Amino acid sequence: MSFFIFLLPIFLYAESVSTNLTDPVMIETYRDVTTNIRCICLPSLPIKSCSFNNCVVSAELKLFIENRIRMGESSEVIIQKMINGFGESAIDDPIVQKFKVQGSLNMVNGVVYGFGEKILAEPSPIGINLTIFLVGIFGLLLIFYYFKKNSARPNRVSPENRNQSKKYLQELD
Amino acid sequence: MNTFGSFCIIISVALLLFSLLQTIYGIAKKDSNAIELGRTTLMANAMVILLAFITLMTQLTRMDLSNYYVVMHSGEHLPIFYRITSIWSGSSGSLLFWNLLLNIFSFYVLYETRKLYSDRLPILNLVLGILAIFFSFLAVYFPDAQPFREFQPKAVVGRGLNPLLQHWAMIIHPPILYIGYVSFAIPFGVAMSALVTGSLSSDWLKQIRKWTLFSWFFLGVGILLGSKWAYEELGWGGYWAWDPVENASLMPWLLASAFIHSIIIEERRGMLKFWNMFLIILTFHFTLLGTWITRSGVLEGPHSFSKSTIGTPFIIFIIISFFIYIGILLYKKDKLQPERNLEALTSKEGSFFLNNFILVLACLVILLGVFSPLLYGKEFKSPWYNSWGVPAGILLLLLMGASPLLAWRKGADSIFFSTLAKPLLFGIISAFMYSILYSQFFTRSDYSISDTLGEVYSVLTIGLGAFTIAGIFQEFHRGILARREQFSGESYIGAGIQLLMKNKRRYGGYLVHFSMVLIFVGYAGNAFKENTSFRFFYTLSEPKGDEIVYRSQDKAFLGNYTIEAGNLRILPMINGEEQSEPNLFNVIVTQRAAYKIQRNQNHLEEMVTERRFYPQISHLSGGFETHIPTSEPAIHSSPKEDFYIQLGAIESGGDALENPDLSLMFMDYYFGSKNFLDKVNQARKFPTQIVANLEVWINPLVKLIWLGSVMFFLSGLYILLPIGTSRG
Numbered sequence: 023m024s025f026f027i028f029l030l031p032i033f034l035y036a037e038s039v040s041t042n043l044t045d046p047v048m049i050e051t052y053r054d055v056t057t058n059i060r061c062i063c064l065p066s067l068p069i070k071s072c073s074f075n076n077c078v079v080s081a082e083l084k085l086f087i088e089n090r091i092r093m094g095e096s097s098e099v100i101i102q103k104m105i106n107g108f109g110e111s112a113i114d115d116p117i118v119q120k121f122k123v124q125g126s127l128n129m130v131n132g133v134v135y136g137f138g139e140k141i142l143a144e145p146s147p148i149g150i151n152l153t154i155f156l157v158g159i160f161g162l163l164l165i166f167y168y169f170k171k172n173s174a175r176p177n178r179v180s181p182e183n184r185n186q187s188k189k190y191l192q193e194l195d
Numbered sequence: 196m197n198t199f200g201s202f203c204i205i206i207s208v209a210l211l212l213f214s215l216l217q218t219i220y221g222i223a224k225k226d227s228n229a230i231e232l233g234r235t236t237l238m239a240n241a242m243v244i245l246l247a248f249i250t251l252m253t254q255l256t257r258m259d260l261s262n263y264y265v266v267m268h269s270g271e272h273l274p275i276f277y278r279i280t281s282i283w284s285g286s287s288g289s290l291l292f293w294n295l296l297l298n299i300f301s302f303y304v305l306y307e308t309r310k311l312y313s314d315r316l317p318i319l320n321l322v323l324g325i326l327a328i329f330f331s332f333l334a335v336y337f338p339d340a341q342p343f344r345e346f347q348p349k350a351v352v353g354r355g356l357n358p359l360l361q362h363w364a365m366i367i368h369p370p371i372l373y374i375g376y377v378s379f380a381i382p383f384g385v386a387m388s389a390l391v392t393g394s395l396s397s398d399w400l401k402q403i404r405k406w407t408l409f410s411w412f413f414l415g416v417g418i419l420l421g422s423k424w425a426y427e428e429l430g431w432g433g434y435w436a437w438d439p440v441e442n443a444s445l446m447p448w449l450l451a452s453a454f455i456h457s458i459i460i461e462e463r464r465g466m467l468k469f470w471n472m473f474l475i476i477l478t479f480h481f482t483l484l485g486t487w488i489t490r491s492g493v494l495e496g497p498h499s500f501s502k503s504t505i506g507t508p509f510i511i512f513i514i515i516s517f518f519i520y521i522g523i524l525l526y527k528k529d530k531l532q533p534e535r536n537l538e539a540l541t542s543k544e545g546s547f548f549l550n551n552f553i554l555v556l557a558c559l560v561i562l563l564g565v566f567s568p569l570l571y572g573k574e575f576k577s578p579w580y581n582s583w584g585v586p587a588g589i590l591l592l593l594l595m596g597a598s599p600l601l602a603w604r605k606g607a608d609s610i611f612f613s614t615l616a617k618p619l620l621f622g623i624i625s626a627f628m629y630s631i632l633y634s635q636f637f638t639r640s641d642y643s644i645s646d647t648l649g650e651v652y653s654v655l656t657i658g659l660g661a662f663t664i665a666g667i668f669q670e671f672h673r674g675i676l677a678r679r680e681q682f683s684g685e686s687y688i689g690a691g692i693q694l695l696m697k698n699k700r701r702y703g704g705y706l707v708h709f710s711m712v713l714i715f716v717g718y719a720g721n722a723f724k725e726n727t728s729f730r731f732f733y734t735l736s737e738p739k740g741d742e743i744v745y746r747s748q749d750k751a752f753l754g755n756y757t758i759e760a761g762n763l764r765i766l767p768m769i770n771g772e773e774q775s776e777p778n779l780f781n782v783i784v785t786q787r788a789a790y791k792i793q794r795n796q797n798h799l800e801e802m803v804t805e806r807r808f809y810p811q812i813s814h815l816s817g818g819f820e821t822h823i824p825t826s827e828p829a830i831h832s833s834p835k836e837d838f839y840i841q842l843g844a845i846e847s848g849g850d851a852l853e854n855p856d857l858s859l860m861f862m863d864y865y866f867g868s869k870n871f872l873d874k875v876n877q878a879r880k881f882p883t884q885i886v887a888n889l890e891v892w893i894n895p896l897v898k899l900i901w902l903g904s905v906m907f908f909l910s911g912l913y914i915l916l917p918i919g920t921s922r923g
Binding site for chain 2: 041042057060065067068071078081143144145146147149150153154157158161162165168169171
């Protein structure tokens with residue numbers, strides 16, 4: 023029973039986040055997007071956990087995301103466009119202009135033409151969770167099988183063996 | 196000296212080969228002289244490796260630039276202390292250190308058993324000898340493990356130590372972790388010698404238990420130190436990122452925790468014999484795997500090192516070794532039949548089964564996560580790890596509280612009212628009180644979104660933590676009362692101390708559990724973590740001597756905190772001896788920003804955070820290459836929460852879109868100015884207006900993590916030291 027608590031967070035897991043946006047709906051959208059997009063410099067972190075100190079480029083990308091939210095785009099649209107691209111019109115955004123001036127052409131191209139699936143922070147965990155689930159069930163079955171085996175067995179240690187071992191350990195002590 | 200050092204390593208391989216051949220011959224022919232020769236040769240190897248280690252250390256302290264390792268990991272400007280500790284900062288140096296520790300521990304065990312006559316000892320020699328020869332073999336034949344590679348022609352200067360490693364925790368964290376990793380070879384060797392020879396009475400566990408506790412303790416302390424370093428040095432507001440290198444140390448620690456508990460079952464009830472052997476094989480190979488993950492570069496992470504030539508031979512050795520020992524275990528499984536069966540699932544034994552299940556499953560989760568890029572073509576990050584790790588931690592907390600209270604052989608129902616009820620009630624009341632009060636207790640930003648699941652987890656953690664602590668106090672109280680019945684003259688406190696001294700294993704274990712509760716409760720604070728960034732506008736002021744000064748009057752607000760920007764100074768810091776003449780090698784350009792912090796409009800502290808730019812000097816030309824930035828966060832710590840700030844990137848405040856390279860500009864200002872007029876002209880090149888980003892975190896309950904860590908260290912040390920008496 024206790025094992026199934028592991029399944030809960032697959033559906034319910036969430037983290038808090040702070041943003042410069044003030045509208046609650048926009049904040050929710052921002053949280054959704056930054057949870058699902060990874061940090062550019064540190065792929066192991068979602069972009070919302072990636073600080074300016076760790077990755078300037080990600081911090082600027084978050085500002086770009088805020089701009090798109092202010093334009094009225096939903097989280098699903100922004101995430102899809104992160105994968106597939108926002109198009110040439112995105113070059114007008116001041117953040118993209120900044121990337122251009124700084125020479126970060128990879129970032130400009132990523133925004134315009136898309137970063138691909140690798141920009142996603144959380145790949146689908148179905149495969150890995152299923153593996154763990156199956157192994158967990160197997161482990162529980164083993165414990166259950168062990169429990170269901172015949173009751174108390176006779177003492178298997180012979181007096182001779184015990185004396186030899188005790189002598190060995192006494193010498194060590 | 197390179198030749199001498201290499202010669203030592205080659206001699207080591209030869210000695211170990213001789214030792215192994217003699218031992219095998221002695222076992223086959225039952226020749227005690229050959230076995231003894233094999234053993235003394237293995238002991239002699241420790242001296243040879245020590246000599247190699249001293250040689251490398253001498254080269255580091257003397258800055259012998261003919262050595263590749265010295266060139267890549269040390270520098271002339273470094274204080275002598277960092278030059279010495281750079282011996283474990285790189286691949287080949289740390290592997291030599293691994294080899295040294297292995298040989299020191301092996302020497303100790305072989306010396307300790309020198310007068311014993313037992314058929315197990317040659318097998319122990321063999322196991323340790325095979326391990327030692329593998330590391331010496333790597334050091335001879337693979338460039339990334341060779342500590343005495345020539346650098347020809349001689350380098351001009353050393354590249355210096357990674358500035359991230361120039362921190363007190365990073366000095367002691369690697370050796371402590373390595374002691375934990377390497378020392379596990381000893382209980383593993385003892386266990387395998389018992390397994391191979393078939394001398395499998397439960398008494399062998401006693402000797403293994405001490406070594407396992409030793410390894411487990413050092414691994415645990417090393418992990419906690421690493422967290423402390425990450426929190427204070429990396430400037431990202433956290434202490435654990437589920438990085439592959441972090442995971443590499445956590446996995447064997449989890450397995451060792453499982454083993455420490457399951458051997459109690461074997462000692463008391465003669466159960467889990469096969470499982471314990473399997474667990475110790477698994478744990479030891481995970482220590483090797485952890486070393487491989489850290490050194491092979493196969494799995495990239497923020498802490499990982501570049502790809503290494505030792506990756507392939509290392510993983511082949513681990514796989515072959517693992518399957519050989521598992522094969523022996525399966526061959527000998529008939530000798531590992533349990534003496535008794537599990538009589539009640541909710542008994543103490545049952546709870547230990549569950550404890551093992553969760554710990555091993557948690558290890559599997561982390562293992563799959565670490566190798567997910569290779570196995571699933573995707574990389575799983577902190578949120579996925581937390582989705583498994585947090586509930587696993589909560590379940591472990593439940594078991595930590597329940598296990599000590601449960602009875603052997605009887606179900607929980609039979610002892611519920613006599614033992615479980617009061618601590619459980621205390622836990623439920625604590626959880627209830629916490630759930631009412633926490634929303635007023637923690638600082639919240641106006642714009643943050645609550646984390647419902649995290650809050651639920653924090654309530655569970657507090658409730659179970661209170662349950663565990665109440666159980667510990669109940670156990671102590673009952674023990675003290677029982678003792679005072681026997682020794683009526685003892686005071687309550689005196690009886691408690693005597694209890695702790697006379698039964699260290701049990702009551703010392705309760706102290707360790709207490710420390711883990713504190714740490715887990717500290718982790719629960721993450722549910723209320725706040726993080727945001729602010730931008731402060733600065734204007735250039737008159738330079739002060741060698742410093743460039745910017746001023747601001749901006750303010751920002753987060754929850755009930757007010758952050759008022761003051762000065763932002765760019766100044767030089769000398770790395771190394773303070774009296775040294777500043778030059779390109781030893782000047783660190785520091786951006787130092789001061790902020791006045793108020794809480795509830797009362798002055799709290801002036802906090803100073805920095806970004807430092809260490810010079811990276813080319814070892815080939817001796818010229819300046821680039822700057823390596825590091826973070827110096829400022830942390831105001833209180834029992835309730837940490838207020839954590841870190842200066843971020845600085846942008847131009849005017850119309851210019853690009854970020855000014857202030858550190859490079861400062862180098863020109865500091866080194867390029869020949870007179871006062873030059874200085875003034877150089878100062879004018881700085882942007883008149885800048886915007887500095889400040890990352891701010893509010894981390895609740897972090898102090899409990901460090902308090903729990905200290906308690907873990909002290910209670911673990913108490914258990915290990917030969918003070919008091921341990922009763923099984």
